Amino acid sequence: MATVLHQPKQPGIGERIYQRLTDVPTWALWFLVLVWTIPSFGLFANSFRDRDAQRNDAFWNLLSERRGTLENYEAVLSSGATNDLTDSLITSLAIAVPATIIPIAFAAFAAYGFAWIDFKGRKWLFIATVSLLAIPLQVALIPLLQLFGDGTPFGGAHLTMPLTDKTLTVLPLNNLAGKASSVWLTHTGFAMPFSIFLLHNYISQLPKELFESARIDGANHFGIFWRLVLPLSIPALASFAIFQFLWTWNDYLIANTMLGFESSAPTTVRIANLAGDFDNTDHLLTAAAFVQAFVPVSVFFALQRYFVRGLLAGSVKG
Amino acid sequence: MKSTWIRLLAVVFSLALVAAACGSDTGTADTSGADDAAASLEAAQQAAEDAEARAAEAEDRAAEAEKAAEEAAMADDSEPAAAPASDRLVVTVSGPERSDAEAGALNAALEEFGNANGIAIVYKGSANWEADINIQLEAGSNPDISIFPQPGKLADFARDGRVLALPDEITEAVSANWTDSVMDFGNVDGTQFGVPNKNDLKSLVWYQPARFEAAGYTIPETLDELWALSDTMIADGNTPWCIGIESGQATGWAFTDWVEDMMLRTTTPENYDAWTTGELPFSSPEVTSAMETVLGEWNKPGAVFAAGGSIATTAFQANGEPLVNGDCMMHRQASFFSSFFPEGTPAADGTEGAVDVFYFPEGSTGRPVLGSGTLAGAFEDRPEVWAVMEYFGSPEYANARQVAQETLKRGDSETVVLSGFNTANLGADASLWHPLEQSFVGILQGAEVLRFDGSDLMPADVGAGTFWSEGTAMVNGDKSVADAAAAIDASWPS
Known part of the structure; x- marks a missing residue:
């Protein structure tokens, strides 16, 4: 020995x-x-x-x-052309900014709950949430589009009260097809597992003593979350914001499927439509690609210092 | 701790409400958003009455504002009040044509009709049309009308009951403008489902008359003369053909066009029809010999210039440049290929560098013409939808679209340019077209024996699947003709 x-x-x-x-x-x-x-x-x-x-x-x-x-x-x-990109950049922003902020808002709460609130089945619920990472979003496109539809066959989620004629809209999701909000909700749903996972790893590493002393000072969960956890999690929130913004900005599939006829198209869809099968405009794709890339590149450099810190979120104890 | 939970819930809930309220952000939907919000609140809290009262109030206010706006419009009698956008009938149209010139011209032609008839027509082109239309139909968010690039897909949807048969009066009105052979493209099992929209002519060989003249070549009249001319060119040190069949997911379609033109020239039109409906298999001697003829000509040493290194890696669009540069003498491609020559290339005007076309020579079976085109099919049964469908088949649409597309393409040019839009519509005014395209329109309008692109008539699994992929394998030499033909036959849906 x-x-x-x-x-x-x-x-x-x-x-x-x-x-x-x-x-x-x-x-x-x-x-x-x-x-x-x-x-x-x-x-x-x-x-x-x-x-x-x-x-x-x-x-x-x-x-x-x-x-x-x-x-x-x-x-x-140039404005006026059918495939002019200036309008579509605004549409892209209108999609990408809320689709970045909404999931962060939800995930930060959820991550705090999973990390610091003791409740029954917490571990299993967390495992279930994170394992949803394995679900490809393509399989949900058609059901989601039906849910966002105009009620046929089952747009929205309704509940008819017994004995009265009143129909309650439990989830006011119907008639969203073609609107930017349907894209936000889809992005939000599919961002949840990863965002909760990433933020949970960071938030659960915060020193326990902080929470104990806050508790002694009389703070409740909301106070702790708002005054302690949020300010301390800025690096993790910012790095997830970069990820999510890049994904939603560069997304073609969801925007193309959800937006249909009612809204103007985001940049990715416009670029795909720039060169027709039988036309001679394919040379514009090069310039269009860099117009499209300009925004995420600026976002990346603006938040870069958080990016490295956030990537290490949970991996290094600090 | 209970109060904490309620506070957390309240925050999440209010966020959800904000998202919901932002969702319906169009003017007319504002009050319904308030309604939804009110309903949700009712379910959660007891403050239902308050909220409902607020919603009702909001509704009242909106109604008042609307009334005031209407009155203001009425009072202003000097101008006829345009119908509010929300009151106009809306017809949505989707299709694969999406570039500035194509979608722009389509929208211009539709707008002209829509404005005259009080219909707001929205056309949206998509690079992903084939997948989109499937998803939209599944989810019930489909457009009213779609423009099909492939009759095979139209037929699939028609047999599934998704595309609606044309009412008799529409069929009658439309068929007055087209020859029977064109109308037949949209005919599925004896019922008319599709309205012809635009056509392309495929049996064409592009060449430069000046180069032919300098080398002393004459335009071949028969298939044998064409092959003899090809041999002469090789002997003279010229490369006869520019060939490239790369086209992304659709790689191989240019090869299938060659095979179809060869089928029309080496066997009867009846055999061609039997082949496209699956009665004559790919492994039959008629089909394999047509494919072997094509591959035999392509594989002759020195017969092909492929800008991208090999035939299968050269984009079909990339054959215009080398033809103009003299890297090859001929290129067999459809009428739409006019848009793939370098900018400023003159066409059919007798100048030195001008490109022109000759008819892909006839074989032993008369003078067949291979064509293709797009068809409009309707998914919804509403009067305004049928009005738009009828318009797609009218000479007014063909002329309006040609004018719009030519204008969009013209730029600074002072003379008529190639638009890339061609039609077999009998009422189309040919004088609106460029001289080169006038000849296309003339051939299309006058064609008696016109056969549709065979791969578009076959089931999509074959015509937009194995015929392309196995054809590419044949061209690459990865598979023998017999093996590839057997593989295509095996993929034919039973």
């Missing part, structure tokens, strides 16, 4: 991997970064070249051609 205690300490597998990784020279990392950036850079260079140039030669001819043009950007941003 004693011999075991005197053995020199072997570094763990994780430490060894970490050692090896730190030995990788910086130029190798730069090389990887460069390789990964080439496609995006090519797209960016092509966005300054006209249709014929894009179709004839590769993007690196931009410099030798010496005839870069802003025409593509002018075309996708």
